[in-house]
Amino acid sequence: xxxxxxxxxxxxxxxxxxxxxxxxxxxxxxxxxxxxxxxxxxxxxxxxxxxxxxxxxxxxxxxxxxxxxxxxxxxxxxxxxxxxxxxxxxxxxxxxxxxxxxxxxxxxxxxxxxxxxxxxxxxxxxxxxxxxxxxxxxxxxxxxxxxxxxxxxxxxxxxxxxxxxxxxxxxxxxxxxxxxxxxxxx
Amino acid sequence: xxxxxxxxxxxxxxxxxxxxxxxxxxxxxxxxxxxxxxxxxxxxxxxxxxxxxxxxxxxxxxxxxxxxxxxxxxxxxxxxxxxxxxxxxxxxxxxxxxxxxxxxxxxxxxxxxxxxxxxxxxxxxxxxxxxxxxxxxxxxxxxxxxxxxxxxxxxxxxxxxxxxxxxxxxxxxxxxxxxxxxxxxx
DNA sequence: TTTATTATTTGACAATTGTCAAGTGGATTT
DNA sequence: AAATCCACTTGACAATTGTCAAATAATAAA
Numbered sequence: 524x525x526x527x528x529x530x531x532x533x534x535x536x537x538x539x540x541x542x543x544x545x546x547x548x549x550x551x552x553x554x555x556x557x558x559x560x561x562x563x564x565x566x567x568x569x570x571x572x573x574x575x576x577x578x579x580x581x582x583x584x585x586x587x588x589x590x591x592x593x594x595x596x597x598x599x600x601x602x603x604x605x606x607x608x609x610x611x612x613x614x615x616x617x618x619x620x621x622x623x624x625x626x627x628x629x630x631x632x633x634x635x636x637x638x639x640x641x642x643x644x645x646x647x648x649x650x651x652x653x654x655x656x657x658x659x660x661x662x663x664x665x666x667x668x669x670x671x672x673x674x675x676x677x678x679x680x681x682x683x684x685x686x687x688x689x690x691x692x693x694x695x696x697x698x699x700x701x702x703x704x705x706x707x708x709x
Numbered sequence: 710x711x712x713x714x715x716x717x718x719x720x721x722x723x724x725x726x727x728x729x730x731x732x733x734x735x736x737x738x739x740x741x742x743x744x745x746x747x748x749x750x751x752x753x754x755x756x757x758x759x760x761x762x763x764x765x766x767x768x769x770x771x772x773x774x775x776x777x778x779x780x781x782x783x784x785x786x787x788x789x790x791x792x793x794x795x796x797x798x799x800x801x802x803x804x805x806x807x808x809x810x811x812x813x814x815x816x817x818x819x820x821x822x823x824x825x826x827x828x829x830x831x832x833x834x835x836x837x838x839x840x841x842x843x844x845x846x847x848x849x850x851x852x853x854x855x856x857x858x859x860x861x862x863x864x865x866x867x868x869x870x871x872x873x874x875x876x877x878x879x880x881x882x883x884x885x886x887x888x889x890x891x892x893x894x895x
Numbered sequence: 896t897t898t899a900t901t902a903t904t905t906g907a908c909a910a911t912t913g914t915c916a917a918g919t920g921g922a923t924t925t
Numbered sequence: 926a927a928a929t930c931c932a933c934t935t936g937a938c939a940a941t942t943g944t945c946a947a948a949t950a951a952t953a954a955a
Contacts, residue, residue: 581847590846603843606836612847635829642828643821649835650792656842657789660776661798663849668942688903701942703904854912874933887912889934 543638547630553617559599559625560615565608566601568625575621576685579613580693589694592686594679602652618686663696669705671695729824733816739803745785745811746801751794752787754811761807762871765799766879775880777845778872780865788838804872849882855891857881 790797
């Protein structure tokens with residue numbers, strides 16, 4: 524989350540910080556299968572999932588590949604598009620009816636212009652998601668499909684009940700059939 | 710590079726910024742095969758390659774896997790370790806005699822404490838390397854080994870002359886033998 | 896409950912890539 | 926120039942995973 528590490532901030536400043544960010548957060552409800560962002564467009568929002576679950580995905584050879592799942596209290600966006608203001612190859616959809624907070628690029632960067640003292644928290648947020656992404660790469664490179672699957676079950680046990688197997692399969696880089704076979708041979 | 714996008718800063722401020730960062734940059738010369746960072750330790754430095762070339766790599770099943778190449782005017786570090794202050798699984802070595810600028814974690818974060826107006830530039834740096842990393846993931850997922858190889862040749866034509874084939878092979882996620890076969894069947 | 900729809904599993908086979916061993920060619924050393 | 930070393934290539938075969946089609950299971954709709 525964007526406000527993960529706030530240990531080194533005093534209370535009045537924290538309150539001001541939270542209020543400033545709350546002012547640019549808009550809460551919306553999306554219903555299952557609704558798109559938060561569509562490929563080919565510039566992604567103008569950073570989404571924070573309050574309830575529900577979302578995924579980002581792209582098409583490869585006509586097939587959907589899931590790049591990221593975002594459960595409660597995690598964020599999702601097409602960040603290359605969000606940061607660089609260029610068209611995205613990703614779609615983002617909610618997989619359940621979800622409550623989502625969106626922060627617009629415009630609002631966030633205007634806030635940073637006005638209150639440069641908040642740069643630090645965005646920097647910390649970026650550090651966090653960078654590390655997460657680096658872990659994902661490590662995971663893809665270091666571990667077998669079976670190991671990646673087991674790790675998902677361990678970290679997010681309810682994911683299996685909440686999303687389709689094909690999404691998990693494409694997320695860990697294999698076909699649904701192969702994942703199905705891996706699951707039975709335990 | 711860390712100072713890539715400085716269009717929106719006036720001259721006196723830019724000068725001060727550059728001087729502040731120069732004060733914490735230490736230039737060193739490393740000879741071919743020398744390690745900038747060793748696995749199992751916390752990575753205390755962000756390295757900027759001035760001349761030469763470096764790579765980060767880790768061991769999988771006893772074999773070296775190259776995670777990243779850094780040519781002139783690009784940066785390299787074990788960033789998850791650098792940011793989170795935890796032991797790294799990566800090694801970093803120079804593949805040629807190289808001039809390297811190092812910025813210590815301590816110095817950088819002390820500078821940010823003292824001059825929070827520089828947070829913005831570190832934030833921009835993180836945005837940049839995040840996008841680079843996201844592109845690398847996309848590349849691994851979207852493209853075949855052959856396509857990834859062709860892209861490297863296109864983006865960094867001299868890489869082939871400068872580093873061993875096995876490093877490029879492990880970087881694009883295949884064995885050296887497979888890469889060798891891919892290269893001949895053009 | 897029955898039907899329809901969607902999700903998951905299984906089978907047979909093809910394609911891709913890895914493994915290990917051997918060979919080639921170029922550069923360096925003595 | 927011969928010997929040595931190292932990077933790269935090639936061959937034969939095994940292992941893994943993908944593809945496509947069909948079957949089964951699970952869920953939603955009538």
